[in-house]
Amino acid sequence: MKLFGLLRKIFPKRKTKSINKTEWDVLRSFAEVIPSQLNRDDVVFFCIGTNRVSGDCFGPLVGSYLKSNGYKNVYGTIHDPIDAKNITKKWNEIPKGKFVIAIDAALGTFSYIESFAVFSGPLRPGAGIGKDLPGVGDIGILGVVNLKDWKSDSQILSQTSLSLVIPMVITLSSALMKRFPIPQQRTVNVFEEDVEVITYLKHLKGEYYSPLLG
Numbered sequence: 432m433k434l435f436g437l438l439r440k441i442f443p444k445r446k447t448k449s450i451n452k453t454e455w456d457v458l459r460s461f462a463e464v465i466p467s468q469l470n471r472d473d474v475v476f477f478c479i480g481t482n483r484v485s486g487d488c489f490g491p492l493v494g495s496y497l498k499s500n501g502y503k504n505v506y507g508t509i510h511d512p513i514d515a516k517n518i519t520k521k522w523n524e525i526p527k528g529k530f531v532i533a534i535d536a537a538l539g540t541f542s543y544i545e546s547f548a549v550f551s552g553p554l555r556p557g558a559g560i561g562k563d564l565p566g567v568g569d570i571g572i573l574g575v576v577n578l579k580d581w582k583s584d585s586q587i588l589s590q591t592s593l594s595l596v597i598p599m600v601i602t603l604s605s606a607l608m609k610r611f612p613i614p615q616q617r618t619v620n621v622f623e624e625d626v627e628v629i630t631y632l633k634h635l636k637g638e639y640y641s642p643l644l645g
Contacts (some may be wrong), residue, residue, distance in 0.1 A: 451547045456605040457572075460549035466530075471502065471611035477568055478507030479535040479556045481514045485635055486576045486591030488512075489536040489600060492621075493574075495628055496604040499621045501613050504529070509631050515564060518556060522567055534570025534603070535627045538587060540578035543636050545599055549575040574599050593632060597622055 451457045468565060478494030480487040494508040506521050507513035513521045533554035539546070554571025556564045576599065577591045601620070608618070621628040 435484045451549060452545060454602050454606045454609075457547050457549060457603060458609060460547075461606065461610050464549060464551040465532075465610065469530055469611075471504070471613065474504060474611060475529040475531045476502065476505045476507075476523070476607070477513070477525070477531050477533045477604065479513045479518065479533065480503065480507070480555075481569075482509045482512045482631070483635075484588045484591075485593050485596060486584070486588030487536050488635070489574045489576055489596050491605075492600045492628075493534050493604050494598065495625070496600055496621050497607065499625050499628075500604075501616050501620045502608075502611075507534075515557065518564060518567070522565075522616060529572075531568045532607075533571045535571070535573055536576045536588070537573040537583060538577055538620060539575040541578055543575050545595060547599075547603060548575070549587050572603065574603060575606045593635070 451460050474495060478490040478497075480489055480490035482491050491507055491509045491512045494505045495510070497505045498508055506525065508530045509635055533556075535554060535556050537548070539606060549570070549572050551570050552568075553565045553566030554573070569580075573598075577587050577597055579587070601622070605618075617626070
């Protein structure tokens with residue numbers, strides 16, 4: 432199934448979503464779907480996914496990256512993930528009136544791996560991998576972390592390499608931090624500096640990949 436077909440399944444009756452591979456692409460898409468007057472105090476980052484599967488930890492890792500860089504308005508990290516069991520509870524904890532940016536992993540065709548789909552309207556968590564959960568968010572961001580093929584989606588996500596997921600986490604997190612900056616804030620690369628994140632990744636896959644190390 433082509434990614435655009437997959438996205439039409441996830442987001443029926445909506446226009447085709449932007450597909451982005453670079454930080455600049457993502458920022459350009461942000462300009463199309465995020466009102467220009469919004470600042471970081473107006474938004475909530477709702478990062479969906481389990482911390483038990485390498486492919487599905489994309490959302491929680493983005494949440495942890497933002498948290499480590501001083502963002503308080505983050506729901507969903509590797510230490511406190513949002514999954515099918517607690518998503519309704521976590522959603523109800525969000526203060527009224529916030530603009531919610533929902534983030535999740537997805538599967539697609541080969542040419543769209545390592546891409547980001549940025550779109551207005553609710554994100555349906557897990558819809559691309561056969562789950563039926565309520566839509567969340569004012570806008571959604573999907574990170575296409577692996578190929579959708581004949582294998583079960585859960586098997587594909589569990590076999591997804593962290594060497595692919597980590598650069599995607601950095602790209603999206605950097606774009607979000609540029610769009611909603613914290614003045615005079617030094618960027619913390621959690622994959623290099625956060626002992627808890629590094630330990631978690633080693634435990635998850637028995638390996639540690641860093642795109643910033645030779």
